[in-house]
Amino acid sequence: xxxxxxxxxVETIPDxxxxxxxYAKIAExxxxxxxxxxxxxxxxxxxxxxxxxxxxxxxxxxxSIGYSMAKSGLKTSKKVYQRVVEDSKSLPAPIRxxxxxxxxxxxxxxxxxxxAIYYASEIKSEGLRDAVLLQIIRRNTALIxxxxxxxxxxxxxxxxxxxxxxxxxxxxxxxIEIMKSYFLMGSYENGIxxxxxxxxxxxxxxxxxxxxxxxxxxxxxxxxxxxxxELSKELVEKFGxxxxxxxxxxxALTGEPFEAAxxxxxxxxxxxxxxxxxxxxxxxxxxxxxxxxxxxxxxxAVVGKAVMNRFLEKPEDGDWEVVRAIWERTGNEEVMVKMxxxxxxxGDVEGAMRVAERIRSERLRSxxxxxxxxxxxxxGNVSRAIDVALEVRDRRFSSILMAEILLSAADTEIExxxxxxGTAKGLNxxxx
Numbered sequence: 001x002x003x004x005x006x007x008x009x010v011e012t013i014p015d016x017x018x019x020x021x022x023y024a025k026i027a028e029x030x031x032x033x034x035x036x037x038x039x040x041x042x043x044x045x046x047x048x049x050x051x052x053x054x055x056x057x058x059x060x061x062x063x064s065i066g067y068s069m070a071k072s073g074l075k076t077s078k079k080v081y082q083r084v085v086e087d088s089k090s091l092p093a094p095i096r097x098x099x100x101x102x103x104x105x106x107x108x109x110x111x112x113x114x115x116a117i118y119y120a121s122e123i124k125s126e127g128l129r130d131a132v133l134l135q136i137i138r139r140n141t142a143l144i145x146x147x148x149x150x151x152x153x154x155x156x157x158x159x160x161x162x163x164x165x166x167x168x169x170x171x172x173x174x175x176i177e178i179m180k181s182y183f184l185m186g187s188y189e190n191g192i193x194x195x196x197x198x199x200x201x202x203x204x205x206x207x208x209x210x211x212x213x214x215x216x217x218x219x220x221x222x223x224x225x226x227x228x229x230e231l232s233k234e235l236v237e238k239f240g241x242x243x244x245x246x247x248x249x250x251x252a253l254t255g256e257p258f259e260a261a262x263x264x265x266x267x268x269x270x271x272x273x274x275x276x277x278x279x280x281x282x283x284x285x286x287x288x289x290x291x292x293x294x295x296x297x298x299x300x301a302v303v304g305k306a307v308m309n310r311f312l313e314k315p316e317d318g319d320w321e322v323v324r325a326i327w328e329r330t331g332n333e334e335v336m337v338k339m340x341x342x343x344x345x346x347g348d349v350e351g352a353m354r355v356a357e358r359i360r361s362e363r364l365r366s367x368x369x370x371x372x373x374x375x376x377x378x379x380g381n382v383s384r385a386i387d388v389a390l391e392v393r394d395r396r397f398s399s400i401l402m403a404e405i406l407l408s409a410a411d412t413e414i415e416x417x418x419x420x421x422g423t424a425k426g427l428n429x430x431x432x
Contacts, residue, residue, distance in 0.1 A: 104117075133170070189227060273295070281317065318346065
């Protein structure tokens with residue numbers, strides 16, 4: 001079908017709204033190939049819109065036509081939009097708001113940030129206005145990331161839009177976009193300072209983590225550790241003491257375990273280290289292992305006890321890299337006993353033995369060896385269980401353990417001799 005036939009056939013579309021917008025879209029395509037007929041087709045689109053009975057649909061059609069005209073490079077598109085703005089003033093606020101939101105989004109599609117902000121400012125509904133303004137700011141940030149030109153100009157426009165946003169979470173989300181814009185501009189300290197203005201705890205936490213990831217990716221994190229720490233203190237004052245954990249976890253998750261540990265030490269003590277560690281265990285065991293390796297012996301002992309208790313309660317949560325990190329950082333023998341038990345739960349008797357060999361306390365070593373002996377006994381390795389029991393230095397404890405092993409071994413042998421009818425035979429083969 002040739003172009004002329006296509007244009008003529010549009011007239012057969014029954015719905016005048018779809019007929020008008022179809023004309024406009026065909027005209028837009030003709031303009032792309034420099035076909036001179038595109039202006040004529042746009043005129044057909046405008047004339048067809050006059051046949052739409054619903055005044056709201058007329059305006060929606062004009063917005064769509066104006067968008068196609070702008071895409072085709074026709075400056076008269078702005079007059080079409082101005083006409084809609086004027087004609088829509090007599091409409092009820094909710095209906096006009098929808099039209100202005102649509103106009104703003106069309107302008108956004110064209111990259112016309114100023115125009116988009118203008119139409120958004122005409123929206124009376126705070127929620128809808130703020131949602132559209134947030135879309136505008138996000139689009140502006142994306143343009144900064146792709147263009148790398150007029151960055152300062154675009155940030156000014158985003159800030160202008162921000163001034164009109166009053167409700168949450170739109171304002172907090174918009175501030176995050178402005179933070180990103182500053183980072184893309186290379187103005188890192190300004191970006192960090194924007195986080196202070198965020199009003200919601202959840203989005204402040206998100207912004208802090210995003211800032212760490214961004215600065216790390218750009219290789220400048222070390223230069224901004226001090227302002228980040230200052231910011232973290234302000235956020236703790238703003239959102240409460242438990243926000244310390246969020247900040248420490250953010251540092252840890254971005255591969256800065258030293259900063260994470262240091263933040264907790266400066267803000268408060270060991271209980272927070274434990275809480276942060278257990279949270280990291282839930283989120284990323286790999287980062288927990290790195291975090292534990294930054295701790296001193298006493299800190300690692302406190303954290304190690306809590307983490308190993310979790311592993312003993314839920315062996316499926318266990319992670320050998322975390323266990324290895326605890327092993328490397330603390331010589332606490334109570335923690336070692338827990339490691340022995342965990343190793344046995346996972347079926348690693350040899351690993352349990354290696355840990356037990358490092359325990360010097362007679363009482364704790366006895367407990368660890370008793371656990372190993374019991375595990376060997378369950379595996380049916382009686383002779384080795386006896387050997388382990390003989391290593392227990394406490395004579396009374398060793399004696400109790402040996403007696404228990406031998407009685408258990410005897411019970412096992414007797415059970416083996418139980419015949420089908422449940423009657424045991426003596427060693428001579430006769431019924432006992």
